[in-house]
Amino acid sequence: MKHAPRLSEQSHDVQGMLKSGFGWLKSSRFWLLTIRDGCEDQARAWLSRLVDSKLVVSAKCIAKGKTKPEASIEEAVSVAFSFAGLKKLGCTEAETHPFPTAFSSGMGSALRQDLLRDAPRDEWRWSDVEGADGRQTVHILVAQWWVLGATARMEEPDPAVFVVRTVENNPCSFADKDGGLREPFGFRDGLAQPVIRDLREEEGAALRQARKDAGQFYEDRVVEPGEFILGYRNEYDELTYCPNVNEWPQSGDRFTLNGSYLAVRQIEQYVDAFRQFEAANDQQTCERLMGRRKDGMPLGWQGPLGSNSAADAFRYRVEDANGFVCPKGAHIRRSNPRDSLGIDVQSSIKSSKLHRLLRRGRPYREKTEAGDREGIFFIACNADLERQFEFIHQRWLQNPRFGALDKQDDPIVGSQPSGRTFTVPGSPSGSEVTLASFTGARGGGYFFLPGIAALKFIAEGRAGAKLGPMHRLEAAAS
Amino acid sequence: MxxxxxxxxxxxxxxxxxxxxxxxxxxxxxxxxxxxxxxxxxxxxxxxxxxxxxxxxxxxxxxxxxxxxxxxxxxxxxxxxxxxxxxxxxxxxxxxxxxxxxxxxxxxxxxxxxxxxxxxxxxxxxxxxxxDRSVRQIKMESDLLEQTRIEARKLKPKYGNDRTAFALALARWAYTNPRFGWAATPAPRSYWRGKGASIGAKLAYPVAAIVLWFVVLGIVWTLPRAYNWFFGEPGHVGRAIEDAVTKTSECLLTISWHGLLAFAVIAFLVWLFLVPLPAQFVSWRRWLNSVQQELDRPTDTLSSLATYAGGWIIGVPLLLAIAACAIAYTFAPLAYALAPDYMHTVIEPKLPKLTGLQITGIAVVAIAAVLGIGTLFYWLNRYFTGLSKKFFHPLEEDVPRxxxxxxxxxxxxxxxxxxxxxxxxxxxxxxxxxxxxxxxxxxxxxxxxxxxxxxxxxxxxxxxxxxxxxxxxxxxxxxxxxxxxxxxxxxxxxxxxxxxxxxxxxxxxxxxxxxxxxxxxxxxxxxxxxxxxxxxxxxxxxxxxxxxxxxxxxxxxxxxxxxxxxACNRTVDQINLATGLRDALFGERNEKNDDLIMRAIET
Amino acid sequence: MKLSTYEPDALPPGARSLSYGVFCWLNRHVTVLRALGALLRRWPAIGGRFGLVARASAVKDVLMRTRSFSNTAHAANMVSGDYLIGMDPGPTYSADRDLVHARLAALDVPADSDVEAQRRIKALRGRGAAGFDLIDEYLMWVVFRAMRPLFGAATGAVVAGSVTDASKGDVDEDLQRQYMLEIRYVAGQLLAGSLATLDLRRRAEACGDALQARIDRVTGTIGAAWGVKSSSADIERNAVGLAWISHPVTVQSGALVVQELLGRQKVYDELWSLADKLGEPAVWADPEFRKIVRNHVLELMRFRPIFPLLARDVPRDTEMTTGARQNAGCPGGGKVSLLSIAALFDSRVVPQSGRYCPDRDWGNEDALRYLMFGYGYRQCPARDYAVEILTSALIGLLTLPRLQLARGEGKAIAYDGPLMLCMRMRTT
Structure with missing residues (x-):
């Protein structure tokens, strides 16, 4: 009777992205790479150089600088692969433990477009599967974070080996005086993140303070690790499913242990349209659309600005059952209904923990001839794409019949073509505002974020961990 | 049904x-x-x-x-x-x-x-x-909901802030609209949603059945006596029949009575262990919850295996023993009727003779012992965290495909x-x-x-x-x-x-x-x-x-x-909302109905 | 057109099937009702307390006071839409009634029913001991053929359910049978009333829907056949009502008449020998014989009426005379029930009411003889036509060799609640 692996012992194998959003590394760049035909070996070589450079930090590295991880890490890189990418690099899924259908069919497929209730994807420039002409099929996603103003050390991918597309940083995203992240519409972002149990074990002063700030609602944010990292206990109290790959040599743990799935979308935000809307309606209505104040506090917050932990510590069912404070269709209420959807508080909190996302995206800015285009490069880490990302997208955000509403999807990211309205409940009866379209997707895909050992395995090709130095030289030379 | x-x-x-x-x-x-x-x-x-x-x-x-x-x-x-x-x-x-x-x-x-x-x-x-809703009803009620929303948008500027007047205006509009003549009668409800919705009505059936059973048995038992009083003493055959009838009905009466008593005692014990004791003793409640959690654990841990084994070793025999006692108590009169001598000479000396006070004392001690065991496990869990980590850590598991x-x-x-x-x-x-x-x-x-x-x-x-x-x-x-x-x-x-x-x-x-x-x-x-x-x-x-x-x-x-x-493409929530709106618009004008209308027209 | 949205069963489970079972049993065993009626006639005050009247005078009184006792009691059971029988007097009522009278004038009874009866009897004559179904193979067709002129040229369209098929001439017999089956269930709901169990009510509603859809498709043809310029809603209402009220009720009455006759061997023998003596063409042509048979039909209907109980709504507070010393109060919004079967056996009006006497002299109470069709202004306008049709049918049966209920394979009469579905008979 062997025990399953313990997260505390495996933190050296978990990519750092799952532990921290690298908030102190204020510059970011995302590389969307497609491996050209015949260049697989060069691609692998580049990957192994990347791994050797120790830029792909693990969760353990972040924990080393106990009080100040900022001190030790100045640049961090994460690497993820789409299903097409894994196949291209020689990893075929095992028949006994195949990858989930959502991942293997990819976000870019027509079926997923229907299931996610997306608008027509004519404007998509990249996705994770073979799609329409002109759409890049991305194999590798590389996320790079580094200190603002410094030069990045990572070796840039060779355009001869890869088709390269980059998504550049938006320098205004950390322009706040308090150093918080702001997205292009002006709202503080990155506040309501779930806390992974067992991964933030340090009983530091910061954690105690966070607990105190949140009061009795702190436990609402604490989620089992299996919801985001494959191979550990999840909110169902069972181990998350770990698919395997045929070429993986180790007989015990599987290839995907310590990995995660990333649901990635490049969402362009129409800032002009939003400013127009803001001018026509007052700021309070805009805040009601989002569900939070622009400074990040919940809508019912009284008093001075609180910490992030306090900003995430509230519920809806008792104080705000009818949506008078935070409208029922507001963006954050749709993406995290907390305790409002079930039959009572306990079961609602329990079931809402089944649909949490760990967000690691960053705002981006794209320079074109017509001007700057801003948006958010949305990355959500989760262990079960269907239950977490797709569920939230299909049943909550894009559902025109969410709760008791009718023909209204999410005000911010909704994809209904025209004539969008938004209900603001009130006493005696609420009002409706007409909305324009504020966002549009430019690309998206599902990626697999492997553990460090799995990443090394991919980089070294079929040889795997058992190869001697002789073979490795041969592989590098060819 | x-x-x-x-x-x-x-x-x-x-x-x-x-x-x-x-x-x-x-x-x-x-x-x-x-x-x-x-x-x-x-x-x-x-x-x-x-x-x-x-x-x-x-x-x-x-x-x-x-x-x-x-x-x-x-x-x-x-x-x-x-x-x-x-x-x-x-x-x-x-x-x-x-x-x-x-x-x-x-x-x-x-x-x-x-x-x-x-x-x-x-x-x-x-x-x-x-x-309780037909297809046509769902469609017509959705139509009512739609039209009410449209009308509310028109009336909002005029009545915006006065809930009572707004609701009254909408109700009046609905009443005078010939399209909604069908809604004047309240929405139909079947028995279990309407009159039978209270817990009393639901209990009435089994209680009535039990009472009826006892009454019938009682009547059957008195029949021979009534016959004798009316007609006088019967002859041989008559007396044999009367004896048989009396004996059977008596036996059945006592069996039923014993069965009811045993059921009541067991129900009381179950209620006691599941409702007031957990409410009163935190450790007992936590232990009960942990037992359920362990038995429900999808991925095996040492703790869940231990609980399962404990269930088989302790729980199942205990339940079987209680069931056996209840059955024996219920059918004892039958045994007495069929083989009285055997019962008197062999079985009865074996049964302990206890007064009610002694039985209650034993029961209280037993309950306290059970509570004590629960508390012990809980305390063990709290103080040996290192051991309990291993105890509660999941074992390996494999789910293919x-x-x-x-x-x-x-x-x-x-x-x-x-x-x-x-x-x-x-x-x-x-x-x-x-x-x-x-x-x-x-x-x-x-x-x-x-x-x-x-x-x-x-x-x-x-x-x-x-x-x-x-x-x-x-x-x-x-x-x-x-x-x-x-x-x-x-x-x-x-x-x-x-x-x-x-x-x-x-x-x-x-x-x-x-x-x-x-x-x-x-x-x-x-x-x-x-x-x-x-x-x-x-x-x-x-x-x-x-x-x-x-x-x-x-x-x-x-x-x-x-x-x-x-047929209709409506969610259950929407259907319920539409029916609620119909009843509120055409029902009496009170706060609750007015508020329901306000909530319904918001979207 | 009425949209049937269903009403679920609000009674506790089991209560309805129990009450419905009792109701059907009472309907089949009319003698029990008669006994009950005798009791209530003797002590009318008891009946008055429960809103029941039994004496002939009281029943006539209630039926004559159409403003105080409204026919809208029937409306709840009319699953196929509102019609004459459930309406209060008013312009719609008068217009519909005029239309009915016009349609009835087109009927050619007893000629049509005689012809059809003769045709069917000839077909049945070969059966001998094999037996036949009185309703399915005889009565249904005789009444159908006799009532053809109600829809005139549009009958084919109505039965086929579409305009295109009707142009093919006479419609397939199976289609006719299907049509008659559907309207039978709709009429059955009028019989069973609010006591019917949920599945019977839903079946009637489904057949009512089917009937409405059927008429809806051929409204133009019907309007043309009737030669009226009313709106299509009016035509539909009348067509639907005429369709389901006329045929099934007459057929059921006929079956009840035959059931009663077969229960009275002496009377049957007498009639049969009379018919035998007259011989084939004279049986149909002789007016005296026809009068005798008609009297017998009415007397048989008296002993086994199709509606032994009638109900009326009470729109406002009022009183009614029950025959007791004090009047019985009728609170507004309630109902009263009339035991018409008791009234038909009231010895204060009908001398020697318990005896079977077709030649009875009813004196100036002759209208009471037709109580099973109603009384006064709201009496069934097709009364005489119905009796004529049943007379033809009975004459036809009398020309066959002696008949009896076929008790061989299971029950002879199949019931569906209070309705008779089939009545198997064979020659002795």
Whole structure:
């Protein structure tokens, strides 16, 4: 009777992205790479150089600088692969433990477009599967974070080996005086993140303070690790499913242990349209659309600005059952209904923990001839794409019949073509505002974020961990 | 009482389908027109089942699922469908009854009707979400809701801030609008939702039955006495008869009385351990919760195995002992009647003679001991955290081929994403099949009963959003078909059941398994490797809580549909809201109704 | 057109099937009702307390006071839409009534019914001991053929349910049978009333829907056949009502008449020998014989009426005379029930009421003889036509060799609640 692996012992194998959003590394760049035909070996070589450079930090590295991880890490890189990418690099899924259908069919497929209730994807420039002409099929996603103003050390991918597309940083995203992240519409972002149990074990002063700030609602944010990292206990109290790959040599743990799935979308935000809307309606209505104040506090917050932990510590069912404070269709209420959807508080909190996302995206800015285009490069880490990302997208955000509403999807990211309205409940009866379209997707895909050992395995090709130095030289030379 | 629920959900299982994997557009439209016109059908879908393993005819089996309004006998319903002017049913089934006939004569139709009757099966168990509503009612109430919202937008500037006046204006508008004359009567409710909704009414039936039983026995017992008083003492034969009658009725009376007493004591003990003691003693409550959590644990840990073993070693013998005592106490009078000497000389000396006070004392000590054990475990858990970490850490586990969906099934789900979802699931009964079939039927009767009498507001247990969910045992007790029309998506739907109605779902499915089977036709899902339902502990625990196994099991058993009809396309919440609005607009003017109207028009 | 939205069963489970079972049993065993009626006639005050009247004078009184006792009591059971029988007097009522009278004038009874009866009897004559179904193979067709002129040229369209098929001439017999089956269930709901169990009510509603849809498709043809310029809604209402009220009720009455006759062997023998003596063509042509048979039909209908109980709504507070010393109060919003079968056996009006006497002299109470069709202004306008049709049917049966109920294979009479579905008979 062997025990399953313990997260505390495996933190050296978990990519750092799952532990921290690298908030102190204020510059970011995302590389969307497609491996050209015949260049697989060069691609692998580049990957192994990347791994050797120790830029792909693990969760353990972040924990080393106990009080100040900022001190030790100045640049961090994460690497993820789409299903097409894994196949291209020689990893075929095992028949006994195949990858989930959502991942293997990819976000870019027509079926997923229907299931996610997306608008027509004519404007998509990249996705994770073979799609329409002109759409890049991305194999590798590389996320790079580094200190603002410094030069990045990572070796840039060779355009001869890869088709390269980059998504550049938006320098205004950390322009706040308090150093918080702001997205292009002006709202503080990155506040309501779930806390992974067992991964933030340090009983530091910061954690105690966070607990105190949140009061009795702190436990609402604490989620089992299996919801985001494959191979550990999840909110169902069972181990998350770990698919395997045929070429993986180790007989015990599987290839995907310590990995995660990333649901990635490049969402362009129409800032002009939003400013127009803001001018026509007052700021309070805009805040009601989002569900939070622009400074990040919940809508019912009284008093001075609180910490992030306090900003995430509230519920809806008792104080705000009818949506008078935070409208029922507001963006954050749709993406995290907390305790409002079930039959009572306990079961609602329990079931809402089944649909949490760990967000690691960053705002981006794209320079074109017509001007700057801003948006958010949305990355959500989760262990079960269907239950977490797709569920939230299909049943909550894009559902025109969410709760008791009718023909209204999410005000911010909704994809209904025209004539969008938004209900603001009130006493005696609420009002409706007409909305324009504020966002549009430019690309998206599902990626697999492997553990460090799995990443090394991919980089070294079929040889795997058992190869001697002789073979490795041969592989590098060819 | 269950029949009326079961008759609402019918499946017609017709072997020998030759029509291919798609339903032609013409047939699709014809069926839509037929079902729309008939206006008794809420949902209808058509799927293909692979033929039974040993059957001579290996063509796929067509299954037509109908979820209809309450009260129709299957014959009347099928009659209406077959004899409808359009003849769409012949277009669908005609080739299986009389191939080659394009326009059926009346004899053909009669033959089709009797064939359909032989193929039909009403649900063995089912649950109806938004019940007591006919298709027309749902449509008309949605129309009322829509129109009220439009009218409210017009009236808002005038009445914006005065709730009472606003509601009154809307009510007046609704009353004077000739389109809504039908709404003047309150929305219909069946007995269990209306007068029988209170707990008193629900208890009235068993209590009345018990009282009636005792009264009848009492009357039978007094009959001989009355006869003697009226007519005088009888002769030999008469006296023998009287003796027999008196003895039997006395015996039955005491047995019933003892049984009632034993049941009352056991019910009291169960209530005591599950309600007031947990409320009073925190450690006992925590220990109870932990026992349930351990028995329900999907991934084994040392703790769950230990609890399971403890259950077998301590729990089961204890329960058996209590049951044995209760049975002995209940049937003691019978033993006394049949063999009094044996009872007096052999059994009675063995029984301990205790006064009531002593018995109560022993009981209190026993309860305290049990509480003490619970507290001990809890304390051990708290103080040995290191050991308990290992104790509660999951053991290795492997679920093969999880999270896989056949593309045809996914396609069906994607097509229905904007409306009410649907699923077909086909599994086989575990052997011995007659035993599994019997167990499943009893379990489904219980689920149907609970759904009809207790869960009247559209939630089954804690699981919302079901319109019509029903189970059928088909092919003479060999296979098990589940059809469901629900709001939400598949994963969320099953999650609701796993979290909210685990016991019922486990009971419904635990006697089934999945055998390898070939797909019915090209493009349909087949099953390559066998799967079994996740293991259960003590019949009702665990089971569906093994989410990965259960969902893979369910996903593998799913079949796509070829045709789907949805009469109204409303969620259960919307249906309830529309009915509430109707009652509020046309009911009395009070705060609650006014507020409901305000909430309803907000969107 | 009425939209049937169903009403679920608000009674506790089991209560309705129990009460319905009792109701059907009472309907089949009319003698029990008669006994009850005798009791209530003797002590009318008891009946008055429960809103029941039994004496002939009281029943006539209630039926004559159409403003105080409204026919809208029937409306709840009319699953196929509102019609004359459930309406209060008013312009719609008068217009519909005029239309009915016009349609009835087109009937050619007894000529049509005689012809059809002769045709069917000839077909049945060969059966001998094999037996036949009185309703399905005889009565249904005789009444159908006799009532053809009600829809005139549009009958084929109505029966076929579409305009295109009607142009083919006479419609397939199976289609006719299907049509008659459907309207039978709709009429049955009037009989069973609010006591019917849910599945019977839903079946009637489904057949009512089918009937409405059927008429809806051929409204133009019917309007043309009737030669009226009313709106299509009016035509539909009248067509639907005429369809389901006329035929099934007459057929059921006929079956009840034959059932009663077969229960009275002496009377049957007497009539049969009379018919035998007259011989084939004279049986149909002789007016005296026809009068005798008609009297017998009425007397048989008296002993087994199709509606032994009638109900009326009470729109406002009022009183009614029951025959007791004090009047019985009728609160507004309630109902009263009339035991018409008791009134027909009231010895204060009908001398020697218990005796079977077709030649009875009813004196100035002759209108009471037709109480099974109603009384006064709201009496069934087709009264005489119905009796004539049944007379023809009975004459036809009398020309066959002696008949009896076929008790061989199971029950001879199949019931569906209070309705008779089939009555198997054979020659002795």
């Amino acid at each position: 269950l029949e009326i629920v079961r008759q609402q959900m019918i499946c017609i299982v017709a072997p020998g389908w030759t029509g291919g994997a798609e339903v032609s557009k013409q047939l699709h439209d014809a069926l839509d027109a037929l079902l729309d016109d008939v206006a008794m059908v809420h949902f209808a879908s058509i799927g293909l089942l692979p033929a039974l393993a040993g059957a001579p005819n290996q063509q796929p089996v067509l299954v037509l699922e109908l979820a209809v309004e309450e009260g129709f006998r299957p014959y009347d319903l099928l009659y209406r469908l077959v004899y409808h002017h359009d003849g769409a049913m012949w277009a669908l089934f005609g080739s299986m009854v009389a191939p080659g006939v394009a326009v059926p004569t009346a004899k053909d139709k009669q033959q089709l009707l009797s064939q359909l009757m032989s193929w039909h099966s009403i649900a063995d168990g089912g649950f109806v979400g938004a019940r 999880a999270q896989q969906i056949h593309p045809s099934v996914e396609r069906c789900e994607a097509d229905l994403v904007g409306g009410t979802q649907h699923m077909f699931s086909l599994t086989e009964l575990r052997g011995p099949q007659w035993w599994s079939a019997w167990c499943i039927r009893q379990a489904l009767r219980i689920v149907t009963f609970a759904g009809r009498v207790f869960f009247t507001q559209g939630w089954l247990g804690n699981a919302p959003g079901i319109h019509f969910g029903h189970w059928h045992i088909i092919d003479n007790g060999r296979r098990f078909l589940f059809c469901s029309n629900y709001d939400g998506n598949f994963g969320g739907y099953l999650d609701d059941f796993i979290n909210g109605a685990a016991v019922g779902t486990t009971l419904a499915w635990r006697w089934t398994e999945l055998h390898p089977r070939a797909p019915a036709l090209e493009g349909q899902p087949g099953i390559a490797k066998a799967r079994s339902f996740p293991p259960t502990r003590f019949v009702i625990f665990r089971g569906v809580k093994c989410e990965l196994r259960f969902k893979s099991y369910a996903r593998d058993s799913m079949l796509p549909h070829l045709y789907r009809f949805d």
